[in-house]
Amino acid sequence: MIKKFIAVLIFISGTSFSQAQNNITVENIYTMPSVNSPVLSPKGDKLIYITNEPGKSNPQSLILLDLNTQKSETILNTGSDPQWSPDGQKIALRANLNGKSGIHVLNLNDKSTKFIAQINNSNHFLGHSANKNYAWSPDGKSIAFVSADLSSAPTVDPSAPKVIERILYKSRTSFSDNRLTKIYVANLENGEIKTLTQDIYDSHSITWSPDSKKIAYISNHTADPDANYNNDIFIVDIATSKIEQITKTPGTEHNPNWSPDGKYILYPATVRLRNTKDSSGEDMKLYTYEVATGKITCITQNLDERLDGAKWTNDSKSYYFGFPKNGKRVLYKGTLNSEIITPIVDENASVGRPTTGGNKIAFTKSTPSQPNEIYITSNEGKTVTQITQLSTNWLKDKTLAKNEDFWFQSHDGVKVHGFIAYPANVAKGVKIPVIHRIHGGPHGAFGFSYTDINEILVANGYAVISLNPRGSSGYGQKFTDGTYQAWGGGDYLDLMAGIDYALEKYPFLDANRMGVTGGSYGGFMTNWVVTQTDRYKAAVTSASVSNLISFYGTSIYPDLIETEFNGMPWDNYSLLWHFSPMAHIKNVKTPTLIIHGENDMDVPVTQAEEFFIGLKKLGVPTKFIRYQNEGHGFTQQKNRLHNNQQLLAWFNQYLK
Template structure:
C-alpha cells in the first residue's frame, strides 16, 4: 500500500485543530468530563462542548452540542450531575445535566451572566460569580430591543480600563448562591469591590472568597483570602493585606486551606508558592519558602483555549495534595504535604496544562502538550508514573500533516548564567540545506517558553525556516534571581542573552545561514524586537507585534502603565531620562532592518499608539516598514482573537519573512 504523502501545516489549519482542556474527575476516580474547543470559520469565533469518558472503558461521549461555548464542567458531590457554563442563550449562565442523560437545565438567569460554578457539599446549592451595577438586582432582566444611545463615560479612578474587559462600566463582581431545586439566587457579597468565589467549607456553612478591600484601589495590588459565613454574610480576613493569594481549596477534614500566592517581595516578578492556612490556629505558613521553583503553569502558547490552573488538589487523607510547577521549560505534577514534603510525581519534557485527581492520591488525569503534539488527556498512575493516553482529539488531522519537533539547547552566557531554549528545523529538512533562522521572543517578560505546541512556530518551519526560541533573563522557570534580573535592565542582559543565543546556534548548527536572520516577538517580545533592530543590523527582517516603543507615553495609556513602568523599568515621570533611555523609539535613527508592525486596535495593554509612534518615526526617516492594524483585536489576538484575524496575522508574519529572508 502506497504511503500517504504528508503536507506542511499552514495558518488556516487553526480551523482543523481541536483544543482539549479542563479535565475533571469525579470522586469515583473513573468518570471524567472535559471541554473541547474548535475555531469556527462560519461564526468566526469558537465553539466549545463538553465530553464524557469512563477512564476504565475509554470511550469518548459528547454531552453537549451546537455552536455555543459550553465549558467549566463541575461534578456534583454524588457524581450524578454536572454543572457547567454556557452562552447558548447569549449571556453565559449555569446549567445542570444528569450523568444518565436528558436535556441540560438552566439554573441561573442573571442579568449580566454567571460563571465559576462550585457545588455545595450536600449538592443543594451552587456558588458562583456574577456582576452588577449599583442599583441593579440579580433578578433584573435586560430590556429587549433597547438601543443604547452613546453616553459620556465619567472616569474618576486610574484603574478604569483593562485589556480583557475594556473600559470599566460600573459593574462589580459578586459571590452568589443558586438553590438547585428552586433556581432562587442569593447574593452573599455586596459593596463596591470585586469578589471571586473559590470553595465551600466541608460543612457547607462557609465560603472562601478573595478580594482587595483596600480603600485606595488605584495603589493596591493585594488579593486577600476571606472566610465568608453564608448565613450572616460576615467576612473574616485570613491574610490581612500580606500579599496576593488565590486557587484556594479546603482539606476534606476542614482543618486546612491550601492556596498559592506570594507576598510581592519582587512585585509581579515574585515566585508563586504553596501556602497552608490552619483554621483552628489561624496561622498562615509558606510550605515552599526555601524552594526556588514557581508553583502553577506559567508556560505560554498560542493554541489551548480555556486551560485552567488546578491550584491545590487535596487527597482524601487531608494531609497530601498535588499541584503543577513551572520548571526549566516544562511544567510538572508535584506531590506535597502539610509537613512540607515536596517531590515530583510527573516531571518529563512536556507541558502539563491540566490536572485533576478527584481526591485520589493514586491516580490523576493530566492534559499534556509537546512541541509536535497539540494536546491530549492522559491517565496517570501516580505510584508508578505510568501514563495511558485517553484522547486523540487531533489524530485525523495529524495523519495529514508533518510537524517539526524542537531540540532543547543550553549554553553559558558571557557572564556564566545558564540560558535554556530550543531550536526547530523544518520537518522536511534535507541534509546540506542552508536555512534562514527566525528568532522568537516571548512576552511577559515573566513567562516561559516550554516544551509545548506553538502554531506560529509550526507555520514558520513549514515555510522552510529554522526557529530559535529561548528563555532569557526575566523568564519564569529558572528561579527567583533569574526572573527578577530583567527589572530595571530592559535591553541590557536580556538583550545579550538573545544575541548570544544566536551566536551559539550559528557556531553549533551548520544548516543556519548567518546572512538570513529574522526576529519577531509580541508584547515584551515586541519591545525586544524593536530594541534589537535599534541596536544591531544583523537581522535581515523583523516583525514586531503588540509592542512597546515608548515608555514615557506607555505610563499613561496602558491599563497597567502607571505601575508597570515603576515595577519593571524602575522609573516614572519623575525620571523621564531613564524611561527614554529604555525606549526603542529613542534609537529609531539606527534602525535599518525592514520592520513589519502588527497591532490590535483595542489593545489596552500595549495601546496601538505605541505602534503608531514607531511607524511614523520610521516612515519619516524613509525606512522600510509596513503597519497592519487589526480591528476589534486586543492584546490576546494571537491566542484567543477572532480566528480570521489570527490566521491573517500568521500569514503576514510568514509572508514578511518569505519576502525578506
C-alpha cells in the same frame, strides 16, 4: 509571462512543487481538533471533557467517558467549565441552552437540563489570576458563583461625554463598565439566589468549606483598590453574610483552596510590596492558613520555583501542584508535614492543571510534536495512559518540525536555555533562513510544548530559534529578576549570545538571512533589538511597547512599570527613556512590519503608532497593520489567519 507569474507565487508562498502536500499551513492549522477541561468524577470512574472539531456542524461537544468500559458519548453540543456534583450524578456547566445563558445542571440519569442562574459579566480588569468561577457546595444543595452586579453601575449613554474618576477606567479592550463582581449562592431546592458580598469591593476566586457553611474568596479592601494589587483572603458566612478578613499581608494572595477536612486553606501568594496584575516578577510560594488558629505557614519556602496553586488529595495531607521548570511544566506532589516533593510527571512536556477523583489523576499534556491530549494515572505517575487522540490523529499524516533544546553560556557566564525547530530533511551543505522568536512577559517562557507558528514557519523552510533569556520564569527567582530596572539589558545580551551559539552549533543556519519577531514584551524586545543591531534583515513586531513613559499612563498596567522599575515614572524618567526603543529609533535599518489590535488596552495601539511614524520619518521600510475589534491577542480566526499570512509574507520578502 505566465511562467514568471507562477514562479513569483511559489516564492511568496514559501512552498515548492517538490514539497509534500501534508505540510502544516497557515490555513489548515485551524482545522486541527482539540480537547480541554478534563474533570474526573468524585469516584474516579468517569471523565468529562470538551472537544472542538472545526468543520463539523456541531464543532464543540461535551464528552462523557466511562473509564471502566472505555465507552464514550456526546452528552451536549455546547458549554464550558463542566463540574461534577458531589454525588457524581449531575454535571454543572456554563452554557446557553433554551435561550438562557448562565449555569445549567445536566442530570446524567435522564439527560435533562435545568437552568440555575444567569451570570452577568463585568469587563473591569481584576488581574490575570482573578478567577470568576463557580462551585458546587460539598453537600450538593447549592452552587456559588461569581457574577457582576448590574445595579452597581448606571447605564451610560455611549455618545455622552465620559466622566472619569478612577485609575483603572479601562478594561482590556474598551472602557470599564465599572460593575462590581460579587459572590452569589443559588439554592438548588427552591431556586432562590442570595447575594453574599454586599460591600463596595470586587470579590472572586471562591472555594467552599467542606461543611458547606462558608466560602473563602479573594478581594482587595484597601482604600483605593485601583492604586495597588493588595489582594487578601476573606471568608463569608452563608447564613449570616458576615465577612471576615483572614490575611492582611502587603503581598498578594490568589485562588484559595479549602482542604477536605476543613482544617486548612491552601493558596499561592507573593510578599513584595510592589506587584502587578500583568506579568509578575516575583515567583509565588504556597501557604496554608490554619482555620482553627489563624496561623499562616509558607510550605514551599525552600522551593525556588514559580508556583500558582495546588489541588488537595482526599486525605488533606498532601497536594498536587505544577510549575514551570527549565522549559517544562511539571506535576509534583507535596506533603504538609514535610518539605519532600515527589514528581508525578516530570518530562520534556507541558502538563496542565490536574483533576482528581478516587485514586486517579487526569491532566492535559503537550509536547513539541503534539498539542494537548488528556492523560490519566492511577498510581501517581508510575504509569500514564493517553486517553484522547484527536490532535494526535490529525497530525499523523503531517510533516512536523524537528525540535531540540540546548544550553549556552551568556556574556557573563550565566547559563541560558534555548530551543530550535527546523526541517528534518535539511540537506548537507544547505543554508536555511532563521526566525528568532522572543517571548512575552517579560516573565513568560518558551518550553516543551506544541507551537503552531513554529510548525508553519518550518513548513515554509525556516528554522526557528526560541530563547529564554534572564527574566524568563522556570529558572529560579534570581534569574526571573534579571530584567529588573533593565528591560533590554541582560536579556538582550542573552538573546544575542544565544543566537551566536545557535549559528555555531547548527551549521545549516544562515546568519545572513535572519528575522526577528515577538508579541507584547516580545514585541518590545523586537523593537529594542532592531534599535541595537542590524544583524536581522526583517522584523515583525506585534502588540509592542515602544515608549515606556507613555505606556505607563495609557496601559491598564501602570503597576507593571512601577513594579519593574521600582517606582513612579516621574522619579525614573531618564531610566525609562533609556530603555525605550523610541529613544534609539534613529539606529533602525531593519525592515519592520508592525501588527496591533486597535482595541488593545494592555499595550495601547498608540505604542505602535509612535514606532511606525518614527520609522517612516527615518525612511525605514515598514508597514503598519491595525486589526479592528481586536485586543491583546486576536480572538477572530480570520484575523489570526491574516496575521500569520502577513508575517510569513514579510519574512519571505526579505529573507528568501
